[in-house]
Structure formats: C-alpha cells, structure tokens
Amino acid sequence: MSCIRSKPLLMAIAYLGICAMTRSIIQAQDSMDRRFESLGHRYLEGFTALSPVSATLEGDHRYDGRLDQVGAEARAEKGRFLRRFLGELEAITPAELSRANQVDYALLDHHLRASLWRQDVLQEWAWNPLVYTGLAGNAIYGLLARDFASLEDRLSCVADRLEQFPRLLAQIRSTLQPARVPKIHAETAVGQNRGILSILDNSVELYLDRLPAGQRERLVKEMVTARDAVKKHQEWLEQELLPQAAGEFRLGKRRYDQKLAFTLQTALTRPQVRARADRQLHELRERMYTIAKGVYQQQHPYTKFPARPSKAYQQAIIRACLELAYAERPSPDRIVEEATDALKRATALIRQKDLLTIPSDPLEIILMPEFRRGVSLAYCDSPGVLDTGQKTFYAVAPPPGDWTQQQVHSFLREYNTRSLDNLTIHEAMPGHFLQLAHANRYPGKLRALFGSGVFVEGWATYTEWMMVEAGFRQNDPLMQLIVLKWYLRDVTNAILDQAVHVDGIGEEEALRLLVEDAFQEEREAAGKWKRACLTSAQLSTYFVGYLEHTELRRKVEKAWGSHFNLKTYHDKVLSFGSPPVQFVEALLLDRPIPVR
Secondary structure (H helix, E strand, O other), X not given: OHHHHHHHHHHHHHHHHHHHXXXXXXXHHHHHHHHHHHHHHHHHHHHHHHOHHXXXXXXXXXXXXXXXXXXXXXXXHHHHHHHHHHHHHHOOOHHHOOHHHHHHHHHHHHHHHHHHHHHHHHOHHHHOOHHHHHHHHHHHHHHHXXXXXXHHHHHXXXXXXXXXXXXXXXXXXXXXXXXXXXXXXXXXXXHHHHHHHHHHHHHHHHHHHHOOHHHHHHHHHHHHHHHHHHHHHHXXXXXXXXXXXXXXXXXXXXXXXXXXXXXXXXXXXXXXXXXXXXXXXXXXXXXXXXXXXXXXXXXXXXXXXXXXXXXXXXHHHHHHHHHHHHOOOOOHHHHHHHHHHHHHHHHHHHHHHOOOOOOOOOEEEEEOOHHHOOOOOEEEEOOOOOOOOOOEEXXXXXXXXXXXXXXXXXXHHHOOHHHHHHHHHHHOOXXXXXXXXXXXXXOOHHHHHOOOHHHHHHHHHHXXXXXXXXXXXXXXXXXXXXXXXHHHHHHHHHHHHHHHHHHOOOHHHHHHHHHHHOOOOHHHHHHHHHHHHHOOOHXXXXXXXXXXXXXXXXXXXXXXXXXXXXXXXXXXXXXXOOOXXXXXXXXXXXXXXXXX
C-alpha cells in the first residue's frame, strides 16, 4: 500500500525535477544568447571603424569624414582585432544558443577565419591594386549615391575625404609590391583609377552651386587637392607599377582550394564541383538541342532530324536558333531603357502569378560608374544593412568607347533583348534587388552583413528559370533557349574558374570552351577570360548556388507535400537573410543547425 500511495508523489517530484531542469536549460540558453549577442554587437561596433569607406556603404555613418588606413600598422591592428574576437567566440558553446543565434555564430566564426586567411595568406593588399581603386572610388561614390543625410552634410564629408586622398594614395603606393602585381591587374587599375576623376566631374561638381559660399570654396579646394593626388597616382600606375608588374594571377591549387572552401562554405570540394559541372554541361546542351529542334522545325517544317545526331549537328541547330534571338537586340545607347522595360515585364508577371512578396524599396537602373567597369557587365548595388529602404542601383555598363564596330556588334548579340530580360531578372526582379531587400529586413545585422555569396548568386540564378516556368515572355521557346544558355554560362564559369587557377588553362583553350561549348559571343568570352584572371572562386558561386537552391526546393516540396505553395516557400526562404543554403534548409525543415 505504501508503494502505491507514494507513486503520485514520485511522479510529482519527477515532474518538478523536469520543470527545474527545463528552467535551468532555458536560463543557460538565455545567458549564452546574451553573451553572444553582446559579442556580436561589440564586433560590429569595432569592425566598421576599421574601414570607414565600408562603414558608409553598410549604412554606419559615424565615420563618413574619414578614409581608411591601409599600411602595415593598420593591418596589424585589424589582425589583433579579428583574433581577439575569434578567441571570445570560441569561449561560447553554440549548442547552448537559440537556433537563430547558432546560424549567426557559424557566420561570424566563418567570417573571422576567412578574414584572417585573406590578410595573412592571400595577401591581396600587396598585389591587387583593384582593391584600392574600388576603395578610392567608393569613398566618394558611397557618400553621394544615396540620400541618407542632407546634401550639405554629405558634401562636407566628401571634402573631408578628398583632403585625405594624398595620404591614402601614398600609402597605397608604399603597400603594393609591383613584382607581385599581375600585369592584367595593373592594366585594369590604370583604367579604373581614371574613373575616380569622373566621379568628381560628373557627381561632385553638379552640386557646387547648391552650397553656401564658404562650404563651396572648401570643396573646390579639396577637389583640386584630390585631382592632383589622383593624377600623381595615375602616373605611378602607368610609369612604375605597370612596367614592373610581374606577378602570377593564378592562385595555384593550394590557395585556390582554400579560397573556394571559404567562398562556398559547403561540403562540395573542387573535384566534386568540376564533376557536377561536366555532367551539367552535357545535359544542358541536350536540353538546348531539344528546344532548338522545335524552333527549327517551325522555320523548316520538312526537316528530318537524325536519330543520333553528332555534336557538330547539334551545334549547328542550336546556333541557327540562337541567331533568331540575336536578331532582336538593343541599340548601344538604349541599354538602360531596354532594361527598364524588362523590369516592368518581370514585375508584372510576379504580381500576376503571385510568386513572392515585392518590398516597396526604390530601384533605379543606371549606367555603371567608370571606376567600377572592366570586371563585369552589370551588378546590383543594394543599400547597406543599416540603410534599409534606401535606393538600390541596378548598374549596366555600356560598350566601351574604344571598341570597334565589330566588337560592339558582338556585345549586342550576346546581350540581345531576351538576354537583357534575363539579366534584369537576375540582377533586379526577382533576383538580387528583391532578395537583398528582404535580407536587409532581417533583424539580426550579423546575418545581413556576413551573408553568403553562394546563397545570393544561387537565388538570382534560380529565379531565371523559375520565371520561365511561370510563363515569362508567354512560354517563348527562344527565351527558354537563352535562359538555358545563361545557365550553361554559369556551368562553364565554374569549370573555367578552377581550370584557370589550378589547371593552368590558357586563353585560347578558355575561349574555345566559352565560345564552342557554351555558345558565347567573342566579346562575352573575352570579358569572362579577363574576369577569371582578375578574380577567383566567385565565378563558381552561381553554379553551386543554383544546385543548392534547386535541391532545397525539391526537399521542401517533398516535405510540405500538398501544402506546398510557391509564394509561401519563396517568402520563407527569403525571410532568413542570406545565410548559406544549408542553414536555410535546417531552419525551414526544423533540422539541427550545422555548426562547426
């Protein structure tokens, strides 16, 4: 009897014990979360101070009147800062954090390790002058592009920064080591540095008449100071750096594999990326041939296609149908207008099919500033994570003025009207602009600041075919063919990236891959060769990101079953910021967060 009577008491004691344990776990988690969030806040406070120009671009305007320090002392200070916070982070137990903070912990840990590797091992500060042309150009452009403060206040900061240009450019000259600078990087820097002067001519001067006399006089004075400093730096670039530039632009297997791992932040290795890209290359060409046969037969209804066509036969049929798309192309001076029309069509379809939520953020299509040209044709310049709601710029580069008529013709064939449609989908709607507008609304700034390029580029690439599936251009087979060609470009980007930096592929072989296997025009292929020489690992993010996004959608469709809704899925994916896809999968499907 005593045992029977004591059973409820034992159950009550056990229940109270479980409750106490649960409270203890929750309190421990709250304590660890507070420690981590405090660390993250302190890191962001100090991190932006290390680069005033980057701080401006991210929306932290405490340092708008300062310019970065780029010498040995500044690098040593940054190294100490990164190692101190990495040590503090290692004292936190990620398993005791909330799921959201576990993701941010992994992102901060990855960012710290990658930053130290870039400074200590990659050492672009010593051999990549493009780091500095971007820094100098953004120092002014970042203050004028968006209306985050009054014009007078922003121009006052412009004057402050222009005054510091002689010091900054002198530090750059003493930091770069010409023998380590690759010639192609030096040549590109020569062109980009001239673009800094165009910012003064085309942006700053426009506002002089709107300033009080005293402020105008000071700004004019500092513009003279900066112009003289930039011209002196231009002479150094042309007369000293360029003739002495003798560095190797190829990273080599060891450094490339390390950089690829930091860039992708996935389990895929370089050989695995290559193997999947090779398979996709074959499969995409087969899909293009299938679509091209239908288009060709409409033009030539009595054609009988061979049961087993050769690669040369498939090549001819695909090229013949691509020519139909190339025939519809913009004039060189109407690229922005064509992109604007494409944006309207894409936005209308998203609303009509209710594909995902469109934020109210403003978007403007512009010609790419000169100091940013020479690497890619277009980019999306979203506001910093602390400037949510500010204007986004979708920038498109026109054909360079020194190109021949034949080169301009090649460029416009590649960027025909359907390609401009696809480019606009990728860069703007519903690609980068829309995704980053959602991401900047995520409440945790660590998540927004240290987002994954693989997630970002993968999403934009995923939306290209998603829009075709939704009926963009009314199921036009030529649009389908162009989109597959663009995805084929992403696949060959990944192949080219490692082929250049690890396998040592030469320009002629690279151009053959791009032109023959991927159907790219001569100007696009030449530009991609240059981009592969100037950059590394980033060209692989499109292909890997697309694979991860499409695989994620398949998994979620299976998990949600009959409850799957495309808009719900898209909005949910975008609600987590821009972390690597593996974290989005864990959050969406309630699986363990993959932390180190």
